Amino acid sequence: MPTFSPLATRMLDAALAASKVILEHYQQHIEVERKDDGSPVTAADAAGEAIIIEMLRDLDIPILGEESVADGKIPQLGSRFFVVDPLDGTKEYIKRNGEFTVNIALVEDGVPTHGVIIAPALNSAYIGTPDGSYRAAIENCVPQAWERISTNPKMECKIVASRSHAHGAIKHFLDEAGPCEDVSVGSSLKFCLVAEGAALHYPRFTPTCEWDIAAGHAILSHAGGALIEATGQPMRYGKNDTDFLNPYFAAAASPACAIKCAEIMMRALEKAR
Template identity: 55%
Template sequence: MITAEPLSASQDSLLTLALKAAIAAAGVIMDVYGRPINAVSKADGSPVTEADAAAEAIIIEHLRPTGIPVLGEESVAAGIIPQLGERYFVVDPLDGTKEFIKRNGEFTVNIALVEHGVPIMGVVLAPATGDAFIGDVNGAFYLVVANGKAGERQPIRTSSAEPLRIVASRSHGHAALADLCDCLAVEKDVSVGSSLKFCLLARGDAQIYPRFTPTCEWDTAAGQAVLEAAGGAILTLDGERLRYGKQDRGFLNPFFVAAADLTLAQRAAREMHRILG
C-alpha cells in the first residue's frame, strides 16, 4: 500500500502510480479467481463479485495520496460520488465481470485520468494474462506484467489497413452489427470481452469497434485514452468526441464508435446513425 507524501501531479508520475495500482488490484482479483466465485446482481441487473469491491478499494488507497478525486464504479453503485471538478480518476476495478465469472480471462482493470471532460491517461491491465496497455501524451505502449512487476514498454500504433476487421463484444451483441459490417466491407469479426476491444484497435489488430448497447464512463475512459494515444478516435453517432462527466445522466455514454483513425470513425458514425434511423 502507498503511504508516501502527496505525489507531484505530473502526468508521468500519475501514469506510473496508476499502473502500480492496477497491478495491485490484479493480484487481489486473481486471488478471488483462484477459488469458487460468488456473484450477486446489482440494481441494474449486472453481476458483481467480491473481487470488484476489493480491487476498487486497493486502487483508491493507491491513488489517495494524489488528492485527485476518484470516480469508481463500485463507489457510484454504493451512492458515493465525490466532487469531481475538472480533473479526476475514473476507475473500473473489474471490467468484464461476466467474463470473469465465465473464467475466459477476458477481464481488465481500468484506470483513467480525465481532464476537462477528456481522458488524457489510461491503464488497461488483463490480470489473467498480464497483458497491459497504457497511454498518455507520450504515446501508447504494450507491456507484460509478471510476478507483480511491469515489463519493458513497447510502443503501439493503430493500423488503418484494409480490408477492415471489426471488434464485436462477446457478451453484448446487436442486430445492426451485420448491416454495419456490410456497409463497411468488413472482412473479419474479432470477438473479445471488456476494454480489451479498445486495446486490439490500439495495437493494430482490428480497425473498428461499434457500440450499439449501453456503457458507462468507467467502461470506456481508460480504453479511450490508450486508443487515442495510439492514433485512434472515439466518436458518438453525432460525430463528436466521446466526453466525460455526465453525472446528470448517471455517467451513461451514448452509443459510439471507436476506430483506428478519425476518418474511419466519422464514416462509421454516419453509417451507424443511418442504420439506427
C-alpha cells in the first residue's frame, strides 16, 4: 500500500467527502440551472465545492474553484494553488450515466504536481503524486487496495474522442492516426483511461478550463504520460488573463506520443479550415 503525504491525503479526504454529498444529491431529483455561459449547474456542484473549500481552507493555499469563479470570487493565486472542479461532467450527472467526477489538483509554478479524481457513482478513485499514480475501488467511501497505474505507449491506437460530439478536425485526426478504436468516457475519466493504459491519445479540439484538466494532467504525468498544448508548448496554469481557458491540447501515453498527437492535431486543424 502506498503512503501518501499529508497534503495528498488531505486532498483525497476532501474529494471523498464531496463525493459522498454529491451522491446524496444524485439519488434525489436533480434541479438544473444555467450559468451565464449556458452550461448546466446543479445544487451538487455548489455543495461539493463548499465542502472541499472548508476542508482545505486551513492550509492557507489559494483555491481556484469552478463555482467560485462563476460567482466572481477569484483569489490571488501566486505560485502555489489548488484547482477544484467539484462536479466535472455535469451533463453526465444529469443523464445519470455515472461518468462524472470530483477533481482536486495542486499547481506549483504553473504545473499540476498532485491530482485526485473520484468517480462517485462508479466507486473509483485515482490519485497522482510525485511518487506515482494509483487507482482504487471505493467501498463505503473508503478506497481499497491502491494499485499503481502506468500508461502504455506501445499499445494499439485507442483514442479518447468522439466523432459525433467533437470538432470537425477529429475526422482528419483519425484519418492520419487511425485505425483507432474510440474508447471515450465522460468527464476527466478520459485522462484516467490514458493513465491506466486503456487509451493512447486524447486530442482535445473543444474548449476546457483549468479546473477541467488539472487533476487529470497530474495523474497522467505521474503515470508516465504527458499533456501539451496542440502547438507543442507546455500547458501552464493560472491563466487569469484568459479567464482560465485552455488552448487545444494533446494528452497521450508518453511525451513522445503527446508530441506526435499535437503534430497530427495541427495538421487536422489546417485541413478542417
